[in-house]
Amino acid sequence: MASGLRRRSLPFRAVLWDIDGTLADSEPLHERAFVEATRALGLALPADFHAALLGRTETEAHAWLVDRCGLELSLAAWTERRLAAYFAGLEDVTPHPVAIGLWHRFEALGLPQGTVSNSDRLIVNANLARLGLDRPGLVSISRNDVRAAKPDPEPYLRGAHLLGLDPDEIAVVEDSATGLRAAQAAGMRVYMMPGFTGAGHGDWQPLAALAEVAEDG
Missing domain, CATH: 1.10.150 (DNA polymerase; domain 1)
Known part of the structure; x- marks a missing residue:
């Protein structure tokens, strides 16, 4: 089904999600x-x-x-x-409704997804299990998996490598300026969670724009 999405000329072929403050209200x-x-x-x-x-x-x-x-x-x-x-x-960790809804929407469409977090692997695994997203083979990057953390691009570049895609084929969902800088430096398009005020933070789009893509799919 992912190939069907590409035939609709989506601007990306996969999504990488931050966890804390994005997928999880943690x-x-x-x-x-x-x-x-x-x-x-x-x-x-x-x-x-x-x-x-x-x-x-x-x-x-x-x-x-x-x-x-x-x-x-x-x-x-x-x-x-x-x-x-x-x-x-x-x-007390709960899913962000809009973000988790988009995750499940893209998953149903067969679009590859993964997570990129600055948190310790123990927290990442616990949060994914809490959210019901601990999938076999899930591409999941924690602070333990890279030499340099966000805002360095390495975590997102590693995610791209594991997905087998070029950075410009990937969309990122973030909630912080730190994550935004990392994804931008990696050369990915970025969608920011509601409430982010990003004057002076370069080119990004609100999560609502990603939701529109999901509806089109």
Whole structure:
């Protein structure tokens, strides 16, 4: 059926999705996990911490906490605490209705899809299972799978390699400026989740434009 989509002159042959804040409404849980893990250590977070860390890797978040909040734990020890807090609330992770609806729409049409995340592989696997998207052979890139994380293009370029496609044949769905920069640097067309305000962030389209493509398919 994917060949039928191509006959309709779709501008892409596959879709790569970010997970946190895109397929999964997981950002509130990420925020809560940070608060709980730091509070247990007697540390205070600034009010803007979540916005400052959106789309960042665990390594980057750890460095930020050391610099801004006086965190003294090693990266490994901090990650263990934060992941424990995240997994304790995993039942609160829910799918973003519009995004997950498009995923299932494209899946029914036979369009190849995959996920690209800056999160640890443990979080990626847990979120995919929670969303019911843990497919055999799914192309899924985590922070553990690449040398450089978003905003570097490597995660999206690896996704393209595993799909066997050129970057300009792939559409990306993102929610953060970090992810947008990575996908743009990889040479992919980008659709952004509702609520993203992207003045000065280059060429991208709203998710509604991708929804229109799904309807046309």
